[in-house]
Amino acid sequence: MEFCPNCGKLLRPKEEKKEVFLACNSCGYRTEGEAAEEGYVATEEAPKEKIEGVAVNEGAPNLPTTTAQCEKCHTDKAYYWLEQTRAADEAPTRFLQCVKCGHKWREYS
Ligand SMILES: [Zn+2]
Ligand SMILES: [Zn+2]
Known part of the structure; x- marks a missing residue:
C-alpha cells in the first residue's frame, strides 16, 4: 500500500x-x-518436464548378465559388455562386473 x-x-x-x-x-x-x-503479463512457467525413462542406478547397470565367477566374492553372476580394445579386426574384449561387489575384470579368451 x-x-x-x-x-x-x-x-x-x-x-x-x-x-x-x-x-x-x-x-x-x-x-x-x-x-x-x-x-x-503472466509469466509462463512451463511445468518442468519429468525426466522419464530408465533411472540411472550405478549399483545395477543396465547390462545383460552371464554366469561368471567373481574372484573377490565368488558370486557366479556378472554383468558383461564388449569393448573394442585392440585392433578393429580382432574380436572385442568381454568385460565382466560382479553383480554383488562390483568387481570388474576382463575375460581372457
Ligand atoms: Zn492527499
Ligand atoms: Zn564380487
Missing part, C-alpha cells in the same frame, strides 16, 4: 485514459500514470 505524501491518506488505484495511477481522494494527489494497455 502507498500513502499520499501530502496528507497521508491511503492512495487508491485509478484508471483514466488508459493509464493506471494511484490517487488520493482527499487532496487530489496522483502518481504518474503507467500505460495500462500491456496489463498484467
Whole structure:
C-alpha cells in the first residue's frame, strides 16, 4: 500500500485514459500514470518436464548378465559388455562386473 505524501491518506488505484495511477481522494494527489494497455503479463512457467525413462542406478547397470565367477566374492553372476580394445579386426574384449561387489575384470579368451 502507498500513502499520499501530502496528507497521508491511503492512495487508491485509478484508471483514466488508459493509464493506471494511484490517487488520493482527499487532496487530489496522483502518481504518474503507467500505460495500462500491456496489463498484467503472466509469466509462463512451463511445468518442468519429468525426466522419464530408465533411472540411472550405478549399483545395477543396465547390462545383460552371464554366469561368471567373481574372484573377490565368488558370486557366479556378472554383468558383461564388449569393448573394442585392440585392433578393429580382432574380436572385442568381454568385460565382466560382479553383480554383488562390483568387481570388474576382463575375460581372457
Ligand atoms: Zn492527499
Ligand atoms: Zn564380487
